[in-house]
Amino acid sequence: MLTLLDELGLGEDFARLGAHHVQGASIPVAGGGEPVTVVDLSRLRVQHPYIAMAPQWDVLTLLAEAAAREPGFELRTNAEALGPVVEGGAVRGVRWRPVPPGSPAGTGDRPEPERELHATVTLVCDWRGSALRREAGMVPRSWPVPFDVWWVRVPGHSALSETLAPRGGRGLLYVLIPRGDYVQAGIIFPRGGGPGLLAGGIEALRRRFSEDLPELAAGLAGLAEEDLKFLRVELSRLRTWYRRGLICLGDAAHTMSPPPPPWAGWA
Numbered sequence: 001m002l003t004l005l006d007e008l009g010l011g012e013d014f015a016r017l018g019a020h021h022v023q024g025a026s027i028p029v030a031g032g033g034e035p036v037t038v039v040d041l042s043r044l045r046v047q048h049p050y051i052a053m054a055p056q057w058d059v060l061t062l063l064a065e066a067a068a069r070e071p072g073f074e075l076r077t078n079a080e081a082l083g084p085v086v087e088g089g090a091v092r093g094v095r096w097r098p099v100p101p102g103s104p105a106g107t108g109d110r111p112e113p114e115r116e117l118h119a120t121v122t123l124v125c126d127w128r129g130s131a132l133r134r135e136a137g138m139v140p141r142s143w144p145v146p147f148d149v150w151w152v153r154v155p156g157h158s159a160l161s162e163t164l165a166p167r168g169g170r171g172l173l174y175v176l177i178p179r180g181d182y183v184q185a186g187i188i189f190p191r192g193g194g195p196g197l198l199a200g201g202i203e204a205l206r207r208r209f210s211e212d213l214p215e216l217a218a219g220l221a222g223l224a225e226e227d228l229k230f231l232r233v234e235l236s237r238l239r240t241w242y243r244r245g246l247i248c249l250g251d252a253a254h255t256m257s258p259p260p261p262p263w264a265g266w267a
């Protein structure tokens with residue numbers, strides 16, 4: 001993606017977003033020794049040997065502004081895609097309707113009438129629950145996942161190095177992503193276990209996190225239940241990502257892929 005941005009002449013604009021660079025992954029060792037580096041991206045012979053972490057909305061705004069400079073580009077927001085326009089077995093565009101600003105797609109007492117937008121190629125990128133994909137008759141293959149994640153933004157600089165850091169806890173696994181002035185912490189727990197973990201209240205859970213991750217204890221001090229952003233982890237992908245006139249992209253094509261190998265027991 002970073003090379004692609006360079007090739008599009010957007011590398012400098014992206015650099016101005018101040019993305020945080022993650023250099024690899026390392027695992028801490030007991031007794032406070034040097035963490036063991038398990039992934040070192042700096043050894044890659046590429047222009048950008050790191051993962052750039054930037055807020056998704058900043059990247060989308062950058063792309064929309066760059067696209068707006070192209071002749072013939074038009075961005076229609078507050079528009080709900082309803083399904084493909086199919087002619088002679090090929091997709092020739094999309095059925096859509098305007099939706100009131102701020103309202104989720106598919107709501108409203110008096111929906112606007114449907115309209116059609118014709119196109120040579122229609123890209124489907126309406127998230128993992130893609131309505132367009134469904135309406136196009138494309139069904140992804142899914143694999144069972146035994147865990148879910150709470151994402152938490154933990155403010156403050158930490159003693160973390162600039163690497164992704166997986167950590168074990170008592171019955172929990174943590175992924176810590178340094179983001180400059182905060183840490184993006186993923187708390188991985190067995191599927192369905194959220195209510196049980198919260199049974200003792202948010203304060204008991206905060207204590208547990210702080211004991212498992214002492215270097216984040218100060219940032220976790222004000223943790224409230226609404227700070228836990230639940231992500232249902234899914235693993236799915238389309239076997240064929242296209243049909244005539246239509247290409248699926250992003251989560252609509254694959255959520256957390258590639259799928260695991262058969263030996264992982266998830267086949």
Ligand SMILES: Cc1cc2nc3c(=O)[nH]c(=O)nc-3n(C[C@H](O)[C@H](O)[C@H](O)COP(=O)(O)OP(=O)(O)OC[C@H]3O[C@@H](n4cnc5c(N)ncnc54)[C@H](O)[C@@H]3O)c2cc1C
Nearest residue numbers: 079080081105125126127128131151229231249250251252
């Ligand atoms: C809590 C959370 C944390 C994550 N953290 C990370 C991370 O740290 N790093 C990372 O790489 N990935 C992360 N991901 C995954 C990442 O967000 C997705 O892989 C990525 O956003 C997929 O992009 P997308 O364009 O396919 O779909 P989305 O980003 O989901 O965008 C789909 C868009 O389509 C719109 N839409 C939906 N239906 C319709 C319709 N019918 N008509 C019109 N518009 C529609 C939606 O409103 C949305 O704007 C995270 C995901 C979640 C939920």
